[in-house]
Amino acid sequence: MDKKQAILKSVLKLVNREGFYHLNMKKIAQEAGVAAGTIYLYFKGKEDLINALYGMIVNEFNQNVLEGYDDGKPVKANFFNMIDLAIDFYLAEPDNFSFIEQYTYAPFLFKENQDENFTLxxxxxKMMREGKKQGVIRNIPDAILLALIHGPMNTIIKLHLAHKTDLNKKGAKQKFHEAVWQAISV
Amino acid sequence: MDKKQAILKSVLKLVNREGFYHLNMKKIAQEAGVAAGTIYLYFKGKEDLINALYGMIVNEFNQNVLEGYDDGKPVKANFFNMIDLAIDFYLAEPDNFSFIEQYTYAPFLFKENQDENFTLxxxxxKMMREGKKQGVIRNIPDAILLALIHGPMNTIIKLHLAHKTDLNKKGAKQKFHEAVWQAISV
DNA sequence: AAAAAATGAATGAACGTTCATTTTTGAAAA
DNA sequence: TTTTCAAAAATGAACGTTCATTCATTTTTT
Incomplete structure (x- = not known):
């Protein structure tokens, strides 16, 4: 078995279960079924480990979501596809969501690197700009558009994971992405 | 000067400046201008201190925002007032926002208490339900509505604090709350 | 001068990291 | 195939540091 992957998975599991605050190297090692020292064969240290995991998740996320993008299709269809894929990504592996949320606001990294947070x-x-050019998305400042798309997505996933709503219910995702579309379309 | 308040303010400042991860009792004491032991005269320990601060901010927030609510006025006016007050609250004291964000996803508290996160x-x-009853707000599930209101607010403040947009610019808040209203109104 | 508040050095536990030692691997030799 | 052995991988006890908390002593208040 790939130990590097096992270690990364341990961090993911532990951060979700107990939070960043209670994370420590011994627990990570135990959970991964390796010795504490082994972690240092694959990572420079705790900080490096955390940052590597963050990078991995961001890449997976972008890869997944961009698969829903097709130049040939209209903006609206692309929008629906991408929203749905983004939600699916987090619902399939909720630990990813929890980790990203905690990481974003618990800077191990220095302040300069924080711009990377917007990589997600x-x-x-991309989609937003295309829609504006075609005149199907409202011509309001980018930041507001971004807030109207990313914000609701974030919150609905939080609510789902806290069992305040159920996105797996039939039609739930449609209702949601249509509501967001109504917010941003002309 | 009230030492209890000074200690709480120190935590707020430090969490924002360096993050939860680097927070420690000696720094808190130094920043507050008291001895380390003094903190324990006012709080049971670190966890108690953090939780007390969280409770304080949530109360202040709700008090502030609810001042924008007037039973005599139409739902739309109340909505605009409350959104604006909520934004003002965080812009006036950005440390509050940063703290709440970090706290929400870095549970010191045990899982059971996490429901309190929705107190905010x-x-x-309250406003949402009233609007639905009057038929001015769309009849979609509460969770989706909540996501369409709370989510964008959260994100726009993040973007503002990261200097990706400027909510203090003339008309910016109006543009924003009108966009959100468009998303939720019939 | 008694009571209350504050101090900060001392304590011990927790934790990240290191490194001397052990185990595993796999290619070459028998 | 079996044996050998050097290199690579893995181990986990030990180390040094950090940190929350305590409490005997000092300072302030009444």
Missing amino acids: LLPIY | LLPIY
């Missing part, structure tokens, strides 16, 4: 939004950005 | 949403909830 790049697919949305 | 109570004013929105």
Whole structure:
């Protein structure tokens, strides 16, 4: 078995279960079924480990979501596809969501690197600009559009994971992405 | 000067400046201008201190936002007032926002208490239900409505604090709350 | 001068990291 | 195929540091 992957998976599991605050190297090692020292064969240290995991998730996310983008299709269809894929990504592996949320606001990294936090939004950005050019998306400032798309997505997933709503219910995702579309379309 | 308040303010400042991860009792004491031991005269320990601060901010927030609510006025006016007040609250003291965000996803508290996280949403909830009853707000599930209101607010403040947009610019808040209203109104 | 508040050095536990030692691997030799 | 053995991988006890908390002592208040 790939130990590097096992270690990363342990961090993911532990951060979700107990939070960043209670995360420590011994627990990570135990959960991964390796010795504490082994972690240092694959990562420079705790900080490096955390950052590597973050990078991995961001890449997976972008890869997944961008698969829903097809130049040939209209903006609206692309929008629906991408929203749905983004939601599916987090519902399939809720630990990813919890980790990203905690990481974003618990900077291990230095302040300069914090701009990278917006990397997650790049697919949305791309689609947004295209829609504005075609005149199907309202001509309001980018930041507001971004807030109207990313914000609700974030909150609905939080609510789902807290069992305040159920996105797996038939039609739930449609209702949601249509509501968001209504917010941003002309 | 009230030492209890000074200690709480220190935590707020430090969490925003360096994050939860680097927070420690000696720094808190130094920043507050008291001895480390003094903190324990006012709080049971670190966890108690953090939780007390969270409770304080949530109360202040709700008090502020609910001042924008007037039973005599139409739902739309109340909505605009409350959104604006909520934004003002965080812009006036950005440390509050940063703290709440970090706290919400870095549970010191045990999982059971996590439902309290939704306490912050109570004013929105109240307004939402009233609007639905009057037929001025769309009849979609509460969770989706909540996501369409709370989510964008959260994100726009994040973007503002990251200097990706400027909510203090003339008309910016209007543009924003009107966009959100468009998303939720019939 | 008694009571209350504050201090900060001391304590011990927790934790990240290191490294001397052990185990595993796999290619070459028998 | 079996044996050998050097290199690579893995181990986990030990180390040094950090940090929350305590409490004997000092300072302030009444």
